[in-house]
Each structure stands twice: as C-alpha cells, then as structure tokens.
Amino acid sequence: MANWKAIGGSVAVVAAVAAAGAGWWAYDTLETSRSDVADDRVTLADFKADPEAVARGEYVMRTGDCAACHTKGMGDFAGGYEIATPFGVLVSSNITPDATGIGAMTERDFFNALRQGIGQHGLLYPAMPYTAYKNLTDGDMHDLWAYMSTVPPVRNDIDETAGMRFPFNIRLAMAGWDMLFFENTGFDGDPVADRGRYIVDGGGHCSACHSPRNLLSAEVSSKYLQGGSLGTSYAPEITSNEYLGVGGQSVESIAQYLRTGTDGVAVAAGPMAEAVEHSLQYLSDEDLTAMATYLKSVPGSDAVAPPPLAADSLKQGALEYEISCSACHGPRGEGMGLLAPAFAGNAAMLAPDITNLSHALMVGGRASSTHENPTGAGMPSFAWKYTDAQMAEILDYVRNSWGNAAPPVKVEDIAKMRADSGARDKLSIPQ
C-alpha cells in the first residue's frame, strides 16, 4: 500500500514537472553545444574508423561496460536486456550500426545520446547512465564512436518502452526528470590528474548502483557511493568509511578485487561479478589503482560498528555455521583464498541491507570468472535446509564473530527474500 502511494505520488510529481518544465527546459538539458565538436554528416553505418582510435575506443567501451545492458543473448550490443524499474520494464536498445540499431546516427547524435540522454527516438531514460557518461571527454567519446562503427551490425528491432506504464512510456516526461536531476556539464576536473575519479564517475558509472536513489530513481548525491539497493541485490558502500566501506582496505587489495573479482576476502557475485567480468578486468593496473585510491578518499557515511551481539545468543547460529558453511568459508570465517569469500574482515557482510546475504542463502550465487581467476566458485542454495529464522541465526553469527559486529537481521527480511526469489520452502521432516 505504501508503495502504491509513493508511486502514485511520483506520477503526479513527474507529470507536473514535465508540464511546468516544458516551457524552458530546452535552455538547459537540450543545450547541445557540447556536441558541436562532433561531425554531423557521416552516419555510424558509413563511418570509416582509424584503427588506433578503435583500439582506444574498445578500452573506453570496457570502462563503460556497455555490454552489461546492451548484450543479452541477441548478439553483441544488440540490446534486449530487460530492466525492471519502479515504473515498468524498460528494454535496452540495439546499439550496433544496423538500421534497427544506431546505424543512422551521426557522431553528434551519438554524443547527444550518451552524454545528454537525447536519443534518436526521443529522450532516454536515466536507466541509461548518461548522468555518468556526461563526464566522458570529447576524445574518449570520439574513440568510442570509432569502436562502435566496427561492431558487426545486428538486425534486432526493439521497442524499448513497450513495458513502461503511463505516463512513463512518454519519453518527454524525462524532460522533467532531467530538469530536476541532470546537470548538463562535463567532467569538473582534470581527466588525467583525476584519473580515478574520472573513471569512477564517468565510464565506470559506479554510483549508478552504489549510491542510493530517491523515489524518482535519481541518485542521492549527499549519499554518494554509500550503498544502494538494486532489488535482488545490494551494492554496498565503497567509500573511505572503515566499518562498511573500503577505508580499511589497501589500494592494492581493492585493485586486485576489481581486476580478478576477489582480493582473497570478498568475492564479486551477482551484478558486481558481471561488472568485473565484462568491464573491470580489462582495465589497466594504473587505472584500477587510480580508482582504488580515489574510492579511499571519498567521504563516507557516519556508520560505526555497534557492540557485537552477545555470544550466548549466537550458539545455534554457530552450530549451523559449523555444519553448513565452514567447509568453504572456514571454521573461523577465513574463507578459501580466491575461491570462497572470507567473513572475517569483510565489510560488505555488515551492511544494514542484508539482501545479498539472504539472496545467497536462498538462491545461491556464482562468483565472477576472470582471466586471472577463472574458477568462479558457486554458492549453493540452502532454501531446502533452513527456515527463515535459522538463516537469521546463521547471519547473526557471521555478522558478529571474528571481529565483526552488526545489528541483528530481521526474520521478515529473509521471509520476503524467500517469497520474492521463488525459493522453495525447507523440506518438511518428521517432528
């Protein structure tokens, strides 16, 4: 019920803002002089690219992780990925140089779409992180354009907005959104000297997941990189906060995590595993080091460790952990090197949002598989073995042992995950 009200309210807000903003939004968000540096005659389908620009552009494509959303079993970059938003299902577009893709775009159109969300069929939805790509330099944009011209064209006609509810299926409504939340400016630093921030805030679009979003799906800038919910997963805080963020980690271990999917403590799974597999493992050590250095400098939340739960209350969880978890995660939470995550000293385990933990217990998970660490480990589902309350006991034990401390998990959060994920119930046994 509360959700209905919130969504109903946001409909009214967007509609009102769209109407009010229609008069003068063009001055701001449609002001496209930034794209004037780009050619407006040759289409992507006809563009003949310089091989060096293509090579550099492939790297830009990797930093941007375009494939994450634009490749989904219909051919490379041919779109078709369904993104569940609070406003309906959005389908990612075909960005190959085909007529059904972006083959008819000029380089200037391409700049407008990527950096300002002004697409060939109307305004883009902010599920496309143009709010981050706006930071890309003209040079990187040109190289990316050159690379995209070499992608094999794939015929795949996609209706991106067919699954969006009224009024969100009207692209013009995004003008109101842009007016409220989009700042039409480029990177505000030196892309070379501030390389780490340039990648984190530009192509990397880290904050798209790691920052919380408001009711209208805009990032909350005051909580930049302090953790965001993605529905079935939670992107944890990655700021300098030592309790929940990466402040307690060395630059080297953060860079190793980004490059291989694990630093020997935490292991990337879910959407982060995809980011590592498709994007981050291709970045240079210099760039990963720059990103890690920057993340460690970002001001974090004020979260501090609470006193750990009393050991007496953790006995049942300890027994369950020993029986079902310790084989891979270690009797003392030490993990299994690059294979299974450690829980001791793993800040991501302590986040107030336990979505990742309950999801792993209910559905299981797959770690990333990278060139350096090809054996992505698997976490089996334990839905058949434990009740919601027993899972809560296990998590309370893990989150309050070996130096960890976190508030108790709520059984209803785990019950909700069981229901939402469609995981089976625990097997019934003779009582």
Next chain:
Amino acid sequence: MNRRGALFSLGAMAAAAATPVRALEMKGYPTDMSMDPAFLPRPAIHGGSFQVLTADIDRRTVTAVFDRLIPADDLGASASEAGCVEFLDMQLAGPFGEGASLYRKGPKLPNEDELAQTPQFIETPRERYATGLAALEAFAQKTEGASFADLPEPRQDAILKGMEDGTVDLGPDVNTKAFFELMLINVREGYFSDPIYGGNKDMVGWKMIGFPGARYDYRLYADRTGEDLGLEPVSLIPRD
C-alpha cells in the same frame, strides 16, 4: 605432418606469441544454484498413515520383534520408541521395498545361494516381509496358540534365536534365517539412520553411541585427542 604444414604451424605459433593470448569470456554458463530435486533427501512422510504395514497384526509383530532386538534399557529407547516401525514402513513403500537396486530376473538355479555365497531372492523385500510376517504369526499360533506379539518376552527371544540359528523353520515359503537377518539389519538402520527418515527419533541412536551426526568435518577438533568433545549430534535437516 609434412614440412609445409610444420612451417605453417611455426608461423602460427609465432603469431600467437606476438599477440597476447586471452581465454574466451565465459558466457551463458548455468547460474541456477538451487538443489536438483532428484538429489534432495526424501524425508519420511510424517503425520500420514502406514503405507505397507497396513494390517494391525503386521505392525504388532514387527514392533514386538524390533523391541526384542533393540529393547528399551539404561542405554536408550526401544526400537519402536525410536520410530523404527515407521522407518521400515517408509522404506518398504519406496525403492528399497521394491528391490529397485536388486537383480531379480531369473533364472534362479537350485544352488544359487551357494554360488553367490549369500541367499538370493526373486521376491522384493516388501514381498519377503509380507510372507515372513504371516509365516511368523502362523508359527506362533500353531506352537503357542497366541500371537507372536502377545507371547512373553522369553518365548519371543527363544523363537527369534531359533530363527537365527536355524532351529526354527517358518516353512517352505520363507528363508527363515535370511528373514531374521533382514529384520535385524533393518532395525539397526532405522535406529541409526538420520532422523529425517523416520527412525532415530531425537537422535537417540546417535546419542547412545556418541555419533556426532551429519557434520561436514572435524578441523576444529582434530587436535583435541583423548577428551570427550561432547559434540551434540546434528541431523541432515535440523528441526525448526
């Protein structure tokens, strides 16, 4: 390989060495990590009625036999108190009762048992129980004029001992000695198998012998020799 082929492959190797070699990206690997239902344990159906031992007399006979083989005493509960009758019924209703893993086609030679050095049966365990329990009851009625279950314990023990050592013969339809052994094996299985299968209630069998149950390993305890670890037994699926 001829010389030209060898040269070509050398060229290919040189080319491969010049460009960095990278594994292909893994795509489309299965990500479903739920347990395959085929591999999940099948706990006993609780709260339901008996499926095979549906006749009251059969259940009474099995209970009497099992409770003489594992009686209640200072060490622990009796077999029937531990759920072994329910365990047997569940097993007889399933693949074990059907002899699913046994070769049961003919021919059965007259000297088959000697050749195999153990008794061989065309009948399923379910059929052997049906025949054996009926024959045991008939034997008790004929020799004692009462049901086996109603006999005093010393008499029950005497008949069971006779079945074991071959001095009691339940008739031409039953391999008496083998039937005794079948019941002895099954009552042990019920008493010591995981409680999810209906027997070993409250892990009474495991507590009796100090078996710590379905634990993954003992790294935490490996160096603690010569002391009672006091490990609480653990069922494959813990109770709610």
